[in-house]
Amino acid sequence: MSNETKSSGSCIPELLGFNNFLRRNSRSRSVRSINYSKTAWPVSYIESIFFPEFKRKSQVTDCEFKVVETISKGAFGKVYKVIDDGGTEYALKILSKAQIIGDNALKQVKDEVRIQSMCGHHPFIVSCPYYWQSKKQLFIVTSYIPGGELLKLWYTYGSFPENVVRIFIAEIALALDFLHNAGVIYRDLKLENILLDHEGHIQIIDFGLAKWLKYGSRTNTICGTLQYMGDNALKQVKDEVRIQSMCGHHPFIVSCPYYWQSKKQLFIAPEILRMESYTHSVDWWSLGVIAFCLLQGSVSTDYSLPI
Numbered sequence: 001m002s003n004e005t006k007s008s009g010s011c012i013p014e015l016l017g018f019n020n021f022l023r024r025n026s027r028s029r030s031v032r033s034i035n036y037s038k039t040a041w042p043v044s045y046i047e048s049i050f051f052p053e054f055k056r057k058s059q060v061t062d063c064e065f066k067v068v069e070t071i072s073k074g075a076f077g078k079v080y081k082v083i084d085d086g087g088t089e090y091a092l093k094i095l096s097k098a099q100i101i102g103d104n105a106l107k108q109v110k111d112e113v114r115i116q117s118m119c120g121h122h123p124f125i126v127s128c129p130y131y132w133q134s135k136k137q138l139f140i141v142t143s144y145i146p147g148g149e150l151l152k153l154w155y156t157y158g159s160f161p162e163n164v165v166r167i168f169i170a171e172i173a174l175a176l177d178f179l180h181n182a183g184v185i186y187r188d189l190k191l192e193n194i195l196l197d198h199e200g201h202i203q204i205i206d207f208g209l210a211k212w213l214k215y216g217s218r219t220n221t222i223c224g225t226l227q228y229m230g231d232n233a234l235k236q237v238k239d240e241v242r243i244q245s246m247c248g249h250h251p252f253i254v255s256c257p258y259y260w261q262s263k264k265q266l267f268i269a270p271e272i273l274r275m276e277s278y279t280h281s282v283d284w285w286s287l288g289v290i291a292f293c294l295l296q297g298s299v300s301t302d303y304s305l306p307i
Contacts, residue, residue: 043056044135046097046101046135047133047135049101050110050138053113053114054110054133055132056132056133056134061132062139064084065082065084065092065141066082066084067080067081067082068080068082071091074093074208075103076096076103076105076109077137077138078093078094079092080093080094081144082144090142090143090144091144092139092140092141093138093142094138094139095109095137095139096137097136097137097138100138108208108209109138111210111211111212112140112207112208113128113131113140115207115212116128116210117129119178119179119184120142123201124172124174124175124202125178125179125204126143126145126203126204126205127143128140128141129141129142129143142205143203145197145203146197147200147203149191150168150192150195150196151191154293154297158298159296159297160294160295162295165291165294168194168202168294169287171201172189172194172204176283176287179283180280180283183215184212184213185210185213185279185280185282186204186209186283187282187283188206188208188209189287189290190286190290191290193206194290213279213280218278220276220278269282269285269286270285
């Protein structure tokens with residue numbers, strides 16, 4: 001009997017100690033839960049899919065910039081000229097997450113900032129020092145290039161002296177060679193994507209269609225000025241004009257006597273438009289077209305679309 005009493009009595013402190021442990025542990029779990037709720041985790045799906053390129057918090061925020069003017073409007077948002085507290089000018093691109101996701105361009109945008117942030121130290125490629133995200137938007141800050149587009153100068157002056165063109169083409173070629181050796185294919189080289197800085201040197205912008213591609217490898221994505229038209233959509237358009245032009249002579253079918261392509265498509269290498277696989281050489285084709293435009297002051301007037 002005494003043994004049972006002794007045994008049961010000895011269990012009381014142990015039970016009390018265990019209960020105290022449970023209470024302490026329960027309180028600690030509650031505290032930890034509260035602390036966790038104050039952190040950045042968990043995050044919503046629309047935020048997590050843009051990780052790790054776009055962080056939720058950055059060294060800077062959009063509140064630190066004052067908008068001066070709107071520079072341009074793109075497929076996913078707008079680009080603004082902004083100025084920070086120190087008076088430094090930047091270009092701030094604000095993109096809609098919903099539009100990016102809806103157009104299946106998530107990888108495109110993530111590749112853009114990764115490539116530009118890694119390659120922006122090149123003297124002829126615009127730098128990208130900051131980029132982050134909010135709940136509904138992406139923010140990409142790049143250097144502001146005051147000289148404007150080469151396209152506008154071309155429209156204004158037409159042809160350029162050969163010695164000037166030689167410098168422009170050499171600087172673009174150096175930038176392309178750097179990108180290719182870094183494993184990047186640019187794929188959207190055209191006059192409006194080339195800016196001039198305050199000293200008149202080339203700055204390549206807009207890496208929205210750039211892609212990681214090992215040198216010597218091939219890819220087959222249809223892009224360029226047809227940047228948001230996928231393979232199926234492009235085939236659909238080409239089939240449409242082919243069928244309608246061949247069958248439009250029927251009295252009950254609408255005729256299609258004329259069709260042509262935009263001047264901008266001249267910058268796209270033929271293998272891309274033919275839906276063939278291609279390499280980094282497509283960038284050199286585009287550079288050749290630019291050289292011709294700058295020297296000639298015009299482009300061919302034959303824009304018929306070969307089907």
